[in-house]
Amino acid sequence: MAATAPILQVQDVVKDFDGLRAVDHCTFDVWPDAITGLIGPNGAxxxxxxxxxxxALAPTSGRIIFDGRRIDGMEMHETFGLGLVRTFQIPREMARMTVLENLMLVPAPQLGERLWASWLTPWRVARQERRIEAQALDALGLVSLSHLANEYAGNLSGGQKKLLELARTLMAEPKMVLLDEPGAGVNRILLRSIASNILRASVERGVAFIIIEHDMQLVMALCDPIVVMANGSVIAQGTPLQVQQDPRVLEAYLGGQIHGAA
Ligand SMILES: Nc1ncnc2c1ncn2[C@@H]1O[C@H](COP(=O)(O)OP(=O)(O)OP(=O)(O)O)[C@@H](O)[C@H]1O
Ligand SMILES: [Mg+2]
Structure with a gap:
């Protein structure tokens, strides 16, 4: 691996909900040049x-360090401002806007400052808009949706919406993107497209990814390293081959789907 320092350090993190310990002393590092998989059975x-x-939540205890800075307990807009971005479903009202308009509305932390300075003169605003549009077209190209730029977002298929969500995260010029089950409900062909577009964003934009996914074929093909959780704890981490062969992982899945991936 080329990177010398982790972009994210999760250190002894605990999250309790009333009587339930949902996250139990988790510790692992994430590297900036990697697509890290986060897997584990339901409820892990x-x-x-x-x-x-x-x-979105504050830990009960532990430390989370992103890009050299403690972020545990920060608000979502603060982590977003630092370049840590997660996908969200496209809000219903945005279904009536085009794909391109959806992207142009994403607030980019870096663009915000320039916008502030630009209220002075209309021509500056126009130049700003052209720059955002160029950036939006670029993000669309990166997720293979250029041909749908002027389509209403509401007309996209489930898988195409996932690609649009990915493009929306890229508009924020992230250092790291969190994807929770990008493959859920997506057909095989679009799944492959999503996977290759994630890989492309990782390589071309230098974006670090953490991907939660139940589709083992996708995880094993795309992610390295893989962190495995069960009952709130990290029970294994390593290369796809290492975690597939780890008896603790096989036990956590009760000899289930993970066999199918080998
Ligand atoms: N807001 C909450 N309040 C109370 N309990 C919660 C809350 N959020 C999650 N939990 C519980 O914490 C545990 C972990 O849930 P979580 O959603 O993080 O699992 P997961 O690994 O994402 O599972 P899945 O693969 O099914 O999405 C579960 O027992 C869940 O019921
Ligand atoms: Mg989940």
Missing amino acids: GKTTLFNLLSG
């Missing part, structure tokens, strides 16, 4: 961990 604590990373 994966989505809760994402909520802690993005600032």
